[in-house]
Amino acid sequence: MRWSRGAAAAATVAALALGAVACNDETPAAPAPAGSAASPAPSGAGGPGAGGGPSATGGAARPTASAQAGGRCRTAELTADIQIQPDHLSSAMVLLTNSGTRTCTVQGYLGYDGLQADNSPLRLATNRVAHPGAPVAVTLKPGTSAFSGLKWASCDKSSPTCHSVATVVVTPPDETTQLTARVLGTDGKPLTEEMLAVSAAGFTVGSLQPSNQGVVFP
Template sequence: MTVRRPARLTAAAVTALAAAVLLTACDDDAGAGAQPAPTVTVTGAASAAPTGTGKVTAPEATPTGPTATQPSSARCKAGELEATVQLQDAGSAMLILTDKGGRSCTLFGYPGYGGLRADNGTEVLAVKREAHPGPPTAATLKPGTSAFAGLKWASCDKADPGCHVVTGLRLTPPDETEALTTRVIGLDGKPVVQLPVSAAGLTTGSIQPSNQGVVFARQ
Protein backbone atom coordinates (compact mmCIF):
# COMPACT_ATOMS: atom_id res chain seq x y z
CA MET A 1 0.00 0.00 0.00
CA THR A 2 1.36 3.35 -1.04
CA VAL A 3 0.80 6.40 1.28
CA ARG A 4 0.65 9.80 -0.43
CA ARG A 5 2.13 12.71 1.39
CA PRO A 6 0.20 16.01 1.31
CA ALA A 7 1.56 18.58 -1.10
CA ARG A 8 3.51 21.43 0.40
CA LEU A 9 2.08 24.96 0.03
CA THR A 10 4.27 27.40 -1.74
CA ALA A 11 5.07 30.81 -0.19
CA ALA A 12 2.79 32.55 -2.70
CA ALA A 13 -0.11 30.29 -1.77
CA VAL A 14 0.38 30.99 1.94
CA THR A 15 0.32 34.72 1.34
CA ALA A 16 -2.88 34.52 -0.74
CA LEU A 17 -4.60 32.41 1.91
CA ALA A 18 -3.72 34.87 4.70
CA ALA A 19 -5.09 37.80 2.70
CA ALA A 20 -8.37 35.97 2.11
CA VAL A 21 -8.78 35.25 5.82
CA LEU A 22 -8.10 38.92 6.75
CA LEU A 23 -10.62 40.19 4.18
CA THR A 24 -13.29 37.83 5.51
CA ALA A 25 -12.74 39.10 9.08
CA CYS A 26 -13.11 42.76 8.00
CA ASP A 27 -16.37 41.98 6.19
CA ASP A 28 -17.72 40.28 9.32
CA ASP A 29 -16.91 43.35 11.49
CA ALA A 30 -18.73 45.70 9.09
CA GLY A 31 -21.79 43.52 9.14
CA ALA A 32 -21.78 43.52 12.95
CA GLY A 33 -23.04 47.13 13.13
CA ALA A 34 -20.14 49.43 12.25
CA GLN A 35 -21.53 52.64 10.67
CA PRO A 36 -19.80 55.08 8.31
CA ALA A 37 -18.96 58.52 9.74
CA PRO A 38 -21.76 61.08 9.21
CA THR A 39 -21.34 63.55 6.38
CA VAL A 40 -21.91 67.22 7.39
CA THR A 41 -22.87 69.74 4.73
CA VAL A 42 -22.53 73.47 5.56
CA THR A 43 -24.53 75.91 3.42
CA GLY A 44 -24.94 79.68 3.34
CA ALA A 45 -22.97 81.92 5.68
CA ALA A 46 -22.96 79.58 8.68
CA SER A 47 -19.40 79.09 9.84
CA ALA A 48 -19.83 77.25 13.12
CA ALA A 49 -17.99 73.95 13.51
CA PRO A 50 -20.11 70.77 13.55
CA THR A 51 -20.82 69.22 16.92
CA GLY A 52 -20.45 65.57 17.85
CA THR A 53 -24.00 64.87 16.67
CA GLY A 54 -23.29 65.99 13.13
CA LYS A 55 -25.48 69.13 13.44
CA VAL A 56 -24.38 72.65 12.53
CA THR A 57 -25.25 75.55 14.82
CA ALA A 58 -25.94 78.65 12.72
CA PRO A 59 -24.68 82.04 13.98
CA GLU A 60 -27.28 84.32 15.58
CA ALA A 61 -28.89 86.85 13.24
CA THR A 62 -28.07 90.53 13.78
CA PRO A 63 -31.05 92.87 13.26
CA THR A 64 -30.55 95.55 10.63
CA GLY A 65 -32.53 98.52 9.32
CA PRO A 66 -34.66 101.10 11.18
CA THR A 67 -36.17 98.56 13.56
CA ALA A 68 -32.70 97.75 14.91
CA THR A 69 -32.38 101.19 16.49
CA GLN A 70 -35.97 102.14 17.24
CA PRO A 71 -38.49 99.31 17.07
CA SER A 72 -42.14 100.34 16.95
CA SER A 73 -42.68 98.59 20.29
CA ALA A 74 -40.41 101.21 21.94
CA ARG A 75 -42.66 104.12 20.94
CA CYS A 76 -45.08 105.59 23.43
CA LYS A 77 -48.67 104.56 22.70
CA ALA A 78 -51.69 106.76 23.34
CA GLY A 79 -52.93 104.48 26.12
CA GLU A 80 -49.62 104.85 27.98
CA LEU A 81 -49.71 108.64 28.12
CA GLU A 82 -51.47 111.38 30.03
CA ALA A 83 -51.62 114.75 28.23
CA THR A 84 -52.08 118.18 29.76
CA VAL A 85 -52.17 121.48 27.86
CA GLN A 86 -51.28 124.16 30.36
CA LEU A 87 -52.02 127.74 29.29
CA GLN A 88 -49.08 130.12 29.71
CA ASP A 89 -50.49 133.28 28.19
CA ALA A 90 -53.18 134.32 25.75
CA GLY A 91 -52.81 132.03 22.74
CA SER A 92 -49.86 130.11 24.18
CA ALA A 93 -49.55 126.86 26.11
CA MET A 94 -47.19 124.08 27.10
CA LEU A 95 -47.99 120.46 26.36
CA ILE A 96 -46.97 117.99 29.07
CA LEU A 97 -46.92 114.30 28.11
CA THR A 98 -46.47 111.94 31.07
CA ASP A 99 -45.76 108.21 30.94
CA LYS A 100 -48.49 106.62 33.04
CA GLY A 101 -47.72 103.07 31.92
CA GLY A 102 -45.52 100.41 33.43
CA ARG A 103 -42.64 100.54 30.96
CA SER A 104 -40.22 103.06 29.48
CA CYS A 105 -41.10 104.37 26.02
CA THR A 106 -39.81 106.97 23.57
CA LEU A 107 -41.35 110.06 21.96
CA PHE A 108 -39.75 111.66 18.93
CA GLY A 109 -41.19 114.22 16.53
CA TYR A 110 -44.33 116.35 16.68
CA PRO A 111 -47.72 115.70 18.25
CA GLY A 112 -50.90 115.82 16.19
CA TYR A 113 -53.98 117.74 17.33
CA GLY A 114 -57.72 117.85 16.78
CA GLY A 115 -60.50 119.78 18.50
CA LEU A 116 -63.41 118.56 20.59
CA ARG A 117 -66.85 120.15 20.44
CA ALA A 118 -69.33 120.37 23.30
CA ASP A 119 -71.13 117.30 21.94
CA ASN A 120 -67.81 115.37 21.98
CA GLY A 121 -67.68 115.50 18.21
CA THR A 122 -64.38 116.12 16.42
CA GLU A 123 -63.48 119.60 15.19
CA VAL A 124 -60.88 119.58 12.43
CA LEU A 125 -58.12 122.11 13.09
CA ALA A 126 -55.26 123.13 10.82
CA VAL A 127 -51.97 122.23 12.52
CA LYS A 128 -48.60 123.70 11.55
CA ARG A 129 -45.27 122.34 12.75
CA GLU A 130 -42.41 124.56 13.82
CA ALA A 131 -38.96 123.39 14.94
CA HIS A 132 -39.20 125.26 18.23
CA PRO A 133 -37.10 125.51 20.36
CA GLY A 134 -35.15 123.35 17.88
CA PRO A 135 -35.40 120.10 15.93
CA PRO A 136 -37.13 117.18 17.66
CA THR A 137 -35.08 115.44 20.33
CA ALA A 138 -35.81 111.88 21.40
CA ALA A 139 -37.37 111.81 24.86
CA THR A 140 -37.22 108.43 26.57
CA LEU A 141 -39.76 108.41 29.38
CA LYS A 142 -39.63 106.22 32.44
CA PRO A 143 -42.96 105.68 34.20
CA GLY A 144 -44.02 108.93 35.85
CA THR A 145 -41.70 111.22 33.85
CA SER A 146 -42.71 113.73 31.16
CA ALA A 147 -41.81 115.26 27.79
CA PHE A 148 -42.83 118.72 26.59
CA ALA A 149 -43.75 120.80 23.55
CA GLY A 150 -44.95 124.33 22.91
CA LEU A 151 -48.35 125.20 21.41
CA LYS A 152 -49.71 128.48 20.11
CA TRP A 153 -52.76 129.80 18.24
CA ALA A 154 -54.56 133.01 17.47
CA SER A 155 -57.77 133.68 19.35
CA CYS A 156 -60.91 134.85 17.56
CA ASP A 157 -64.40 136.23 18.04
CA LYS A 158 -66.85 133.43 18.66
CA ALA A 159 -69.28 135.10 16.23
CA ASP A 160 -66.73 134.85 13.41
CA PRO A 161 -67.77 132.06 10.97
CA GLY A 162 -64.14 130.92 10.73
CA CYS A 163 -63.68 130.73 14.50
CA HIS A 164 -63.37 127.24 16.01
CA VAL A 165 -64.77 127.16 19.53
CA VAL A 166 -63.53 123.93 21.10
CA THR A 167 -64.04 122.56 24.57
CA GLY A 168 -60.98 120.37 24.52
CA LEU A 169 -58.19 118.89 22.40
CA ARG A 170 -57.37 115.45 21.11
CA LEU A 171 -53.69 114.55 20.79
CA THR A 172 -52.01 111.88 18.68
CA PRO A 173 -48.47 110.84 19.70
CA PRO A 174 -45.80 110.86 16.97
CA ASP A 175 -46.00 107.93 14.51
CA GLU A 176 -49.23 106.67 16.08
CA THR A 177 -52.85 106.73 14.88
CA GLU A 178 -54.75 106.44 18.16
CA ALA A 179 -55.52 109.72 19.95
CA LEU A 180 -56.09 110.62 23.58
CA THR A 181 -58.04 113.49 25.14
CA THR A 182 -55.94 116.18 26.77
CA ARG A 183 -56.73 118.20 29.85
CA VAL A 184 -56.66 121.93 29.12
CA ILE A 185 -55.76 123.91 32.23
CA GLY A 186 -56.09 127.70 32.47
CA LEU A 187 -53.82 130.25 34.10
CA ASP A 188 -55.87 129.84 37.28
CA GLY A 189 -55.27 126.08 37.31
CA LYS A 190 -58.91 125.32 36.48
CA PRO A 191 -60.13 123.37 33.45
CA VAL A 192 -60.84 125.45 30.35
CA VAL A 193 -64.37 124.91 29.04
CA GLN A 194 -64.06 126.94 25.82
CA LEU A 195 -61.05 127.70 23.65
CA PRO A 196 -61.56 129.99 20.62
CA VAL A 197 -59.08 129.11 17.84
CA SER A 198 -58.88 131.13 14.62
CA ALA A 199 -59.15 129.60 11.16
CA ALA A 200 -55.33 129.51 11.00
CA GLY A 201 -55.42 126.72 13.56
CA LEU A 202 -52.62 125.61 15.87
CA THR A 203 -48.85 125.73 15.69
CA THR A 204 -47.01 123.01 17.56
CA GLY A 205 -43.38 122.92 18.54
CA SER A 206 -41.22 119.81 18.63
CA ILE A 207 -41.27 117.34 21.49
CA GLN A 208 -38.37 117.85 23.91
CA PRO A 209 -37.14 115.96 27.00
CA SER A 210 -37.01 119.26 28.96
CA ASN A 211 -39.49 122.12 29.29
CA GLN A 212 -36.67 124.65 28.92
CA GLY A 213 -37.59 127.09 26.14
CA VAL A 214 -40.51 125.13 24.72
CA VAL A 215 -43.11 127.88 25.35
CA PHE A 216 -43.56 130.20 22.38
CA ALA A 217 -42.76 133.85 23.05
CA ARG A 218 -45.75 136.16 23.28
CA GLN A 219 -46.52 137.88 19.98
Protein backbone atom coordinates in the same frame (compact mmCIF):
# COMPACT_ATOMS: atom_id res chain seq x y z
CA MET B 1 46.91 60.70 14.21
CA ARG B 2 44.56 58.88 16.57
CA TRP B 3 43.69 62.27 18.16
CA SER B 4 42.83 63.73 14.77
CA ARG B 5 40.50 60.83 13.93
CA GLY B 6 38.78 61.11 17.32
CA ALA B 7 38.26 64.85 16.86
CA ALA B 8 36.82 64.28 13.44
CA ALA B 9 34.45 61.68 14.82
CA ALA B 10 33.31 64.05 17.58
CA ALA B 11 32.70 66.79 15.05
CA THR B 12 30.61 64.43 12.93
CA VAL B 13 28.45 63.44 15.94
CA ALA B 14 27.89 67.12 16.83
CA ALA B 15 26.85 67.95 13.28
CA LEU B 16 24.33 65.10 13.23
CA ALA B 17 22.88 66.24 16.55
CA LEU B 18 22.42 69.80 15.25
CA GLY B 19 20.70 68.49 12.14
CA ALA B 20 18.30 66.47 14.25
CA VAL B 21 17.38 69.55 16.33
CA ALA B 22 16.73 71.57 13.16
CA CYS B 23 14.45 68.87 11.80
CA ASN B 24 12.53 68.72 15.08
CA ASP B 25 11.94 72.55 14.95
CA GLU B 26 10.29 72.23 11.54
CA THR B 27 8.06 69.35 12.54
CA PRO B 28 4.36 70.53 12.70
CA ALA B 29 2.54 70.26 16.01
CA ALA B 30 0.46 67.19 16.58
CA PRO B 31 -3.32 67.67 16.06
CA ALA B 32 -5.40 68.30 19.17
CA PRO B 33 -7.21 65.33 20.62
CA ALA B 34 -10.71 64.70 19.33
CA GLY B 35 -13.39 66.64 21.19
CA SER B 36 -11.17 69.53 22.29
CA ALA B 37 -12.36 73.13 21.66
CA ALA B 38 -10.62 76.43 20.98
CA SER B 39 -10.40 78.91 23.83
CA PRO B 40 -13.41 81.28 23.87
CA ALA B 41 -12.94 84.94 23.02
CA PRO B 42 -13.23 87.44 25.89
CA SER B 43 -16.83 88.15 26.76
CA GLY B 44 -16.52 91.82 25.78
CA ALA B 45 -14.80 91.25 22.45
CA GLY B 46 -17.95 91.65 20.38
CA GLY B 47 -19.55 94.48 22.35
CA PRO B 48 -22.70 94.27 24.47
CA GLY B 49 -25.28 91.88 23.11
CA ALA B 50 -23.12 90.87 20.14
CA GLY B 51 -23.69 87.13 20.59
CA GLY B 52 -27.05 87.23 22.32
CA GLY B 53 -25.98 84.34 24.58
CA PRO B 54 -25.04 84.10 28.24
CA SER B 55 -22.14 86.08 29.60
CA ALA B 56 -18.83 84.60 30.75
CA THR B 57 -20.11 84.53 34.33
CA GLY B 58 -23.04 82.31 33.38
CA GLY B 59 -25.76 84.97 33.70
CA ALA B 60 -28.07 86.14 30.94
CA ALA B 61 -26.71 88.64 28.43
CA ARG B 62 -27.49 92.23 29.28
CA PRO B 63 -30.26 93.69 27.08
CA THR B 64 -29.39 96.42 24.64
CA ALA B 65 -30.53 100.01 25.22
CA SER B 66 -33.36 99.68 22.71
CA ALA B 67 -34.64 96.56 24.48
CA GLN B 68 -34.54 98.34 27.83
CA ALA B 69 -36.44 101.30 26.41
CA GLY B 70 -39.25 99.05 25.20
CA GLY B 71 -39.90 100.83 21.88
CA ARG B 72 -42.14 103.78 21.18
CA CYS B 73 -44.86 104.93 23.53
CA ARG B 74 -48.39 103.90 22.65
CA THR B 75 -51.43 106.13 22.99
CA ALA B 76 -52.90 104.07 25.83
CA GLU B 77 -49.72 104.61 27.85
CA LEU B 78 -49.80 108.42 27.65
CA THR B 79 -51.64 111.41 29.03
CA ALA B 80 -51.48 115.00 27.79
CA ASP B 81 -51.90 118.27 29.68
CA ILE B 82 -52.13 121.65 27.98
CA GLN B 83 -50.99 124.30 30.44
CA ILE B 84 -52.09 127.79 29.36
CA GLN B 85 -49.42 130.40 30.12
CA PRO B 86 -50.22 133.43 32.31
CA ASP B 87 -48.39 135.91 30.07
CA HIS B 88 -49.60 134.39 26.80
CA LEU B 89 -53.24 133.34 26.99
CA SER B 90 -53.06 132.00 23.44
CA SER B 91 -49.94 129.97 24.18
CA ALA B 92 -49.45 126.78 26.17
CA MET B 93 -46.90 124.26 27.30
CA VAL B 94 -47.90 120.69 26.59
CA LEU B 95 -46.80 117.86 28.87
CA LEU B 96 -46.91 114.37 27.36
CA THR B 97 -46.58 111.98 30.30
CA ASN B 98 -45.88 108.27 30.44
CA SER B 99 -48.71 106.94 32.59
CA GLY B 100 -47.86 103.31 31.83
CA THR B 101 -45.64 100.79 33.58
CA ARG B 102 -42.76 100.50 31.11
CA THR B 103 -40.12 102.85 29.77
CA CYS B 104 -40.79 103.97 26.20
CA THR B 105 -39.71 106.62 23.70
CA VAL B 106 -41.40 109.49 21.85
CA GLN B 107 -39.99 111.60 19.04
CA GLY B 108 -41.51 114.17 16.73
CA TYR B 109 -44.66 116.27 16.95
CA LEU B 110 -48.09 115.89 18.46
CA GLY B 111 -51.14 115.98 16.23
CA TYR B 112 -54.19 118.02 17.26
CA ASP B 113 -57.90 117.95 16.57
CA GLY B 114 -60.90 119.19 18.50
CA LEU B 115 -64.40 118.44 19.57
CA GLN B 116 -67.24 120.93 19.75
CA ALA B 117 -69.57 121.19 22.73
CA ASP B 118 -71.84 118.48 21.28
CA ASN B 119 -68.80 116.19 20.80
CA SER B 120 -68.91 116.53 17.04
CA PRO B 121 -65.44 116.45 15.44
CA LEU B 122 -63.69 119.69 14.60
CA ARG B 123 -60.83 119.67 12.14
CA LEU B 124 -58.07 122.12 13.03
CA ALA B 125 -55.19 123.23 10.84
CA THR B 126 -51.75 122.60 12.31
CA ASN B 127 -48.39 124.12 11.49
CA ARG B 128 -45.34 122.24 12.76
CA VAL B 129 -42.31 124.32 13.72
CA ALA B 130 -38.90 123.07 14.90
CA HIS B 131 -39.16 125.10 18.11
CA PRO B 132 -37.07 125.31 20.23
CA GLY B 133 -35.14 122.91 17.98
CA ALA B 134 -35.40 119.80 15.87
CA PRO B 135 -37.24 116.84 17.40
CA VAL B 136 -35.13 114.52 19.54
CA ALA B 137 -35.86 111.06 20.90
CA VAL B 138 -37.15 111.41 24.47
CA THR B 139 -37.03 108.31 26.67
CA LEU B 140 -39.83 108.39 29.21
CA LYS B 141 -39.71 106.36 32.37
CA PRO B 142 -43.12 105.83 34.01
CA GLY B 143 -44.33 109.12 35.45
CA THR B 144 -41.98 111.36 33.44
CA SER B 145 -42.90 113.83 30.68
CA ALA B 146 -41.81 115.23 27.34
CA PHE B 147 -42.62 118.88 26.57
CA SER B 148 -43.65 120.97 23.59
CA GLY B 149 -45.08 124.37 22.81
CA LEU B 150 -48.50 125.16 21.39
CA LYS B 151 -49.97 128.47 20.28
CA TRP B 152 -52.96 129.78 18.38
CA ALA B 153 -54.60 133.04 17.37
CA SER B 154 -57.66 133.93 19.41
CA CYS B 155 -60.83 135.05 17.68
CA ASP B 156 -64.35 136.28 18.31
CA LYS B 157 -66.49 133.24 18.99
CA SER B 158 -69.33 134.82 17.05
CA SER B 159 -67.22 134.86 13.88
CA PRO B 160 -68.06 132.09 11.38
CA THR B 161 -64.34 131.38 10.93
CA CYS B 162 -63.70 131.03 14.66
CA HIS B 163 -63.53 127.53 16.13
CA SER B 164 -64.92 127.03 19.62
CA VAL B 165 -62.96 124.06 20.89
CA ALA B 166 -64.58 122.33 23.84
CA THR B 167 -62.15 119.37 23.90
CA VAL B 168 -58.64 119.06 22.50
CA VAL B 169 -57.75 115.66 21.05
CA VAL B 170 -54.07 114.71 20.76
CA THR B 171 -52.36 112.11 18.56
CA PRO B 172 -48.92 110.98 19.82
CA PRO B 173 -46.07 110.60 17.30
CA ASP B 174 -46.37 107.57 14.98
CA GLU B 175 -49.73 106.61 16.48
CA THR B 176 -53.14 106.45 14.78
CA THR B 177 -55.31 106.67 17.88
CA GLN B 178 -56.02 109.77 19.97
CA LEU B 179 -56.26 110.74 23.60
CA THR B 180 -58.21 113.54 25.23
CA ALA B 181 -55.99 116.27 26.64
CA ARG B 182 -56.69 118.16 29.83
CA VAL B 183 -56.62 121.92 29.32
CA LEU B 184 -55.34 123.62 32.46
CA GLY B 185 -55.97 127.27 33.26
CA THR B 186 -53.36 129.68 34.53
CA ASP B 187 -54.13 128.43 38.05
CA GLY B 188 -53.20 124.90 37.05
CA LYS B 189 -56.77 123.64 37.40
CA PRO B 190 -58.66 121.95 34.52
CA LEU B 191 -60.97 124.14 32.48
CA THR B 192 -64.39 122.53 32.67
CA GLU B 193 -66.67 124.96 30.87
CA GLU B 194 -64.48 127.52 29.11
CA MET B 195 -63.79 126.79 25.44
CA LEU B 196 -60.73 127.77 23.43
CA ALA B 197 -61.44 130.26 20.66
CA VAL B 198 -59.08 129.23 17.84
CA SER B 199 -58.90 131.10 14.55
CA ALA B 200 -59.02 129.42 11.15
CA ALA B 201 -55.21 129.35 11.15
CA GLY B 202 -55.41 126.61 13.80
CA PHE B 203 -52.52 125.53 16.00
CA THR B 204 -48.79 126.11 15.72
CA VAL B 205 -47.04 123.08 17.18
CA GLY B 206 -43.50 122.82 18.54
CA SER B 207 -41.32 119.72 18.69
CA LEU B 208 -41.23 117.35 21.65
CA GLN B 209 -38.25 117.96 23.93
CA PRO B 210 -36.85 116.33 27.10
CA SER B 211 -36.92 119.64 29.01
CA ASN B 212 -39.52 122.38 29.36
CA GLN B 213 -36.86 125.07 28.92
CA GLY B 214 -37.65 127.26 25.92
CA VAL B 215 -40.56 125.22 24.60
CA VAL B 216 -43.21 127.92 25.15
CA PHE B 217 -43.71 130.15 22.12
CA PRO B 218 -43.04 133.84 22.81
